[in-house]
Amino acid sequence: MGKKILLCVSGGIAVFKAAALTSKLVQEGYEVKVAMTSSAQEFVTPLTFQALSRDHVYTDTFIEPDPAAIAHIDIADWADLVVVAPATANIIGKLANGIADDMLTTTLLAVTAPVMIAPAMNVHMYEHPAVKKNMRTLESFGYQFIEPDEGYLACGYTGKGRMAEPEDLLSMVNHxxxxxANLAWQGKNVVVTAGPTQEVIDPVRFFSNRSSGKMGYAIAEMAAARGAQVTLISGPVSLPMPHGVKRISVHNAAEMFSAVNDVFEHADVIIKAAAVADYKPKETFDQKVKKSTGDLMITMERTEDILKSLGERKSHQILxxxxxxxxxxxxxxxxKLDTKNLDVIAANSIVKEGSGxxxxxxxxxxYFKNGREVSIPLTTKVAAANQLLDAIKPLLGEHIK
Structure with missing residues (x-):
C-alpha cells in the first residue's frame, strides 16, 4: 500500500488502543511514525511503539535524530494522513487555539495532510461546552472527528467518551x-444483501443454510469505503456492522423481498449476495411440534424469487x-444470468476447499451479460469484494443516470 500515517498519541488510558492500532496499520501495509506527548509516555513507553512501528518515536521537540532535518517539520511533511488517537480534551484545546508547546502539537501545526481525531475522555468532559466549542473549531479547520463509543469508562462512569476501537480506526484509515482512489463510486446508491434467511417451522425450529454473510458484508464495507451510500439488507448473522453502512435486518425470505423492494427504485447498484431460502414450510405452528413415534412430514412451498423479480423490473440499475x-x-x-436478466453473476463452488x-x-x-469474464483467484473475501467492485466499475457509466 505504501501510504504514510503519522499517529499522534496523547495521554490517556486509551493509549493501549493506539499501540494496537499501530500494529494493525503496519500489518495492513502502511508506513507508520509515532509522536507522543509526555503524558502518553506515562501509560505506554515509546519503546513499545518503536517495536510496533519499526521506526523512531518522536517525543521531544529538542531531540533531533537527523541533523539534516528539523524533526517536527520533516514528519509533518512526510505524512499522507495524520491520526490523533487518543485525543484528550487538553490536546483538542491546544490545537483549536494554536498552542504548540511540545513535539506533538508543534508537529500538528505544521501538518498539511488530512487529520483524523479520535477523542477519548470522561463523558462529562466530552460534553463540556468548551470541549464542544474546540471540536467545532477544529471541524471548521477541516479536521475529521471519529466519534467515541458509549460504554464503561476507566473513571467508572458509563457513557460516551471511550475511544473508538482500533478496528474501527483502521477501517476509517482504509476508507x-x-x-x-474511487471517485466513480462516490454518492452512488448501492444495495447489498447478505447472510442466510430463516424459515420458521415452530417457535423452536427453522430451515436455513450455512451462509455466514461474510462475502456480502465485505462487499458492503468496501463499497462504503469507496464513497458509495450503502444499504446492507442482512439475514441473521454474527458479524460486526461495517463502517459507514446502513443495515436493515431481516429474518426470512418474505422480509428480505419487502426490504429490497423498498429501496430498489433509488438504487444504482444491487448486489445480491444473500443465500435466500428457495422453499419455506407451507404451514407453521404457534406451539412447539412434539416428538411422535412416526415420521414428521413438512410440506414446503416456493418463496418469492427476489432476483428474478428485480431483473424483470430493473431500468437503470446494475444487478x-x-x-x-x-x-x-x-x-x-x-x-441464471440469462433467465433472471442480470448484468453480472458471481459464480463460486461451495464444495471446493477455501471457497464458499x-x-x-x-x-x-x-460472468457479464456482454460476454466478458473475470476470474478472481482464491483470496480473502475482502480482497475478492474489492476485485468484484473493480470489475463492475466500468458499468457505472453505462447504466447510472
Whole structure:
C-alpha cells in the first residue's frame, strides 16, 4: 500500500488502543511514525511503539535524530494522513487555539495532510461546552472527528467518551485512501444483501443454510469505503456492522423481498449476495411440534424469487447476482444470468476447499451479460469484494443516470 500515517498519541488510558492500532496499520501495509506527548509516555513507553512501528518515536521537540532535518517539520511533511488517537480534551484545546508547546502539537501545526481525531475522555468532559466549542473549531479547520463509543469508562462512569476501537480506526484509515482512489463510486446508491434467511417451522425450529454473510458484508464495507451510500439488507448473522453502512435486518425470505423492494427504485447498484431460502414450510405452528413415534412430514412451498423479480423490473440499475453451486458451475451461472436478466453473476463452488460458505476466503468467476469474464483467484473475501467492485466499475457509466 505504501501510504504514510503519522499517529499522534496523547495521554490517556486509551493509549493501549493506539499501540494496537499501530500494529494493525503496519500489518495492513502502511508506513507508520509515532509522536507522543509526555503524558502518553506515562501509560505506554515509546519503546513499545518503536517495536510496533519499526521506526523512531518522536517525543521531544529538542531531540533531533537527523541533523539534516528539523524533526517536527520533516514528519509533518512526510505524512499522507495524520491520526490523533487518543485525543484528550487538553490536546483538542491546544490545537483549536494554536498552542504548540511540545513535539506533538508543534508537529500538528505544521501538518498539511488530512487529520483524523479520535477523542477519548470522561463523558462529562466530552460534553463540556468548551470541549464542544474546540471540536467545532477544529471541524471548521477541516479536521475529521471519529466519534467515541458509549460504554464503561476507566473513571467508572458509563457513557460516551471511550475511544473508538482500533478496528474501527483502521477501517476509517482504509476508507480515506480507498475513497480517494474511487471517485466513480462516490454518492452512488448501492444495495447489498447478505447472510442466510430463516424459515420458521415452530417457535423452536427453522430451515436455513450455512451462509455466514461474510462475502456480502465485505462487499458492503468496501463499497462504503469507496464513497458509495450503502444499504446492507442482512439475514441473521454474527458479524460486526461495517463502517459507514446502513443495515436493515431481516429474518426470512418474505422480509428480505419487502426490504429490497423498498429501496430498489433509488438504487444504482444491487448486489445480491444473500443465500435466500428457495422453499419455506407451507404451514407453521404457534406451539412447539412434539416428538411422535412416526415420521414428521413438512410440506414446503416456493418463496418469492427476489432476483428474478428485480431483473424483470430493473431500468437503470446494475444487478449483480451470486451463484453458489456444487457442480456444473459455469452452466448454471450463465443460465441464471440469462433467465433472471442480470448484468453480472458471481459464480463460486461451495464444495471446493477455501471457497464458499463460512470461511474467510473465496474464489469467484464473474460472468457479464456482454460476454466478458473475470476470474478472481482464491483470496480473502475482502480482497475478492474489492476485485468484484473493480470489475463492475466500468458499468457505472453505462447504466447510472
Amino acid at each position: 480515506h485512501f480507498i475513497k480517494k 449483480v447476482g451470486f451463484a453458489a453451486e456444487s457442480e456444473n458451475i459455469e452452466a448454471y451461472a450463465k443460465k 460458505f463460512q470461511g474467510d476466503t473465496n474464489e469467484l468467476v464473474l
